[in-house]
Amino acid sequence: MLWWTYQQLRVSSAKTRLAVVQKLADSGDPDSVGPLVFALNDKEAGVRCAAAKALMRFHDRRAVEPLIKMLRDPVPLARAAAAETLGHLGDPLAVNQLVGFLRDADPIVRTIAARSLTRLGWKPGTDSHRVLQILAMGQLQQLVALGPEGVTPLLELLRNGTPNKQFSAVKALGEISDPRVRPAMLEALRKPSPAVRIAALGTLERLADPTTYPEVEKLLRDQNPSVRGAAVEAANRCGGTRAVPALVKCLKDASWEVRQATANALGALGERSAVEGLCMLLNDPDRDVRESVITALGQIGDRRAIVPLVPALLDVESAVRTLATATLQRLDRHWEQNETVRQAVPKILAALRHPDYWVRYSATKLLELLKIDPNHLPADLPAPAPEKPAAETAAHPAVVVLADMLFDRDRDFRLAAANALGQLRDKSAGSVLVAAVHDADFAVRQAAQAALAALN
Numbered sequence: 001m002l003w004w005t006y007q008q009l010r011v012s013s014a015k016t017r018l019a020v021v022q023k024l025a026d027s028g029d030p031d032s033v034g035p036l037v038f039a040l041n042d043k044e045a046g047v048r049c050a051a052a053k054a055l056m057r058f059h060d061r062r063a064v065e066p067l068i069k070m071l072r073d074p075v076p077l078a079r080a081a082a083a084e085t086l087g088h089l090g091d092p093l094a095v096n097q098l099v100g101f102l103r104d105a106d107p108i109v110r111t112i113a114a115r116s117l118t119r120l121g122w123k124p125g126t127d128s129h130r131v132l133q134i135l136a137m138g139q140l141q142q143l144v145a146l147g148p149e150g151v152t153p154l155l156e157l158l159r160n161g162t163p164n165k166q167f168s169a170v171k172a173l174g175e176i177s178d179p180r181v182r183p184a185m186l187e188a189l190r191k192p193s194p195a196v197r198i199a200a201l202g203t204l205e206r207l208a209d210p211t212t213y214p215e216v217e218k219l220l221r222d223q224n225p226s227v228r229g230a231a232v233e234a235a236n237r238c239g240g241t242r243a244v245p246a247l248v249k250c251l252k253d254a255s256w257e258v259r260q261a262t263a264n265a266l267g268a269l270g271e272r273s274a275v276e277g278l279c280m281l282l283n284d285p286d287r288d289v290r291e292s293v294i295t296a297l298g299q300i301g302d303r304r305a306i307v308p309l310v311p312a313l314l315d316v317e318s319a320v321r322t323l324a325t326a327t328l329q330r331l332d333r334h335w336e337q338n339e340t341v342r343q344a345v346p347k348i349l350a351a352l353r354h355p356d357y358w359v360r361y362s363a364t365k366l367l368e369l370l371k372i373d374p375n376h377l378p379a380d381l382p383a384p385a386p387e388k389p390a391a392e393t394a395a396h397p398a399v400v401v402l403a404d405m406l407f408d409r410d411r412d413f414r415l416a417a418a419n420a421l422g423q424l425r426d427k428s429a430g431s432v433l434v435a436a437v438h439d440a441d442f443a444v445r446q447a448a449q450a451a452l453a454a455l456n
Helices: 002-008 014-027 030-039 045-055 061-070 076-089 092-103 107-119 127-137 141-145 147-160 163-173 181-188 194-207 210-221 225-250 256-269 272-283 287-300 303-314 318-331 339-351 357-369 398-405 411-424 427-436 442-455
Strands: none
Touching: 002 014, 002 030, 014 030, 014 045, 030 045, 030 061, 045 061, 045 076, 061 076, 061 092, 076 092, 076 107, 092 107, 092 127, 107 127, 127 141, 127 147, 141 147, 141 163, 147 163, 147 181, 163 181, 163 194, 181 194, 181 210, 194 210, 194 225, 210 225, 225 256, 225 272, 256 272, 256 287, 272 287, 272 303, 287 303, 287 318, 303 318, 303 339, 303 357, 339 357, 398 411, 398 427, 411 427, 411 442, 427 442
16 A cells, blocks of 8 residues: 555656645554655655645654755745754754754744744754844844844844844834944935834934934935824934924925924924914814914914914814914913904904804804904904894794704704794794705705795
8 A cells, every 4th residue: 555655656746746645644644654754855845845744743753854854955935844843843853953044044944943943942052043043033122132232133134134024123223222223223214115214213213313313304205104204203303403494394295194293393392483384284174283283383382373373263173272272371361462363353254154153153252352343343354244143032942942053063953953943833933044044955945944934
């Protein structure tokens, strides 16, 4: 029967030979070890790998020497299969051979060799072997514990490793105090991987070395927005006020994340020359950017921001309005008494016509705070839009509540209110229903018209 098995392992079909190896692996018969060792020399790498892994099941030391020879196979996956099986066979004869493969050109072979050595109970006897084991296992954080001794292998990994390994090397180097780290980070800024550049910028930000600022500034123009955002944060720490002119330009970046990071950085620097640029972003389409800008203006504390900040009290986002109120109070507790604030009156009046009810409400309250009567304006100011019509004295207590709902920002609330007012048939709701006939939503307009018809 063994004779027939060997004959099958010599047929021209690789598919057949592989099937024979798999059958031998499943047999559990110790007599299968000989044919499997024979298959380690198959001309197809797939068959050789399958045979090596099959031998793992038998724990037969007759396979140790052939597997050690297979460690020199030209195919990395075959070497990896041999290294893995040797680790499971438990023969100390394989240890010295596997140590040499911690330097294998293929990272998979190095990793499996390190795992097999650990399974065999091997302990590095020298610092160089320890470093090789750490690198093979990908446990780069252990190199941090070596301090300066761990820098050299990390630098080598940064120069020649895969992007993932370069990223890990940069992160590990950032935790080591050594003069070689700074130039390594500058080198990492030129790596193709955005993740590597971002990690290097994070380390340079922590180092806060002014000499690195010129290289950091270059990445403020990087093609990747995440890199530009990280460069903004690093420029803040490395460049200080020297970075302000370049950062002000970043306020016009196409990415909202970069604009937000820039506002945060300028606020932290407290540089008054950035106020004008920041004020231009008070109308930014992104809420987070607007909030960061308002916070930054408060940190800088320049009263020139008061007038531009007043329209932020009319923002469609309540969080922005609240933050603007706090910032104005921080800049001047009596800001509303400042005559320059009246420059914002046209914008306040325009907000009286805003489709959002709360914006209109805020505009009304702001005019009251500034003691401005919309009905008695200087000739050069635009007339305000008519205010929301109030319900007449209501015979039914629900009319006042429903009338207010007709101006809610939610379309479903407005529709429900119009329908309910039609069912109440209370003529005191007539004035608000007339206004609702011009609602932006067709269904609300129809419901308001039906409600008005029901009142007549």
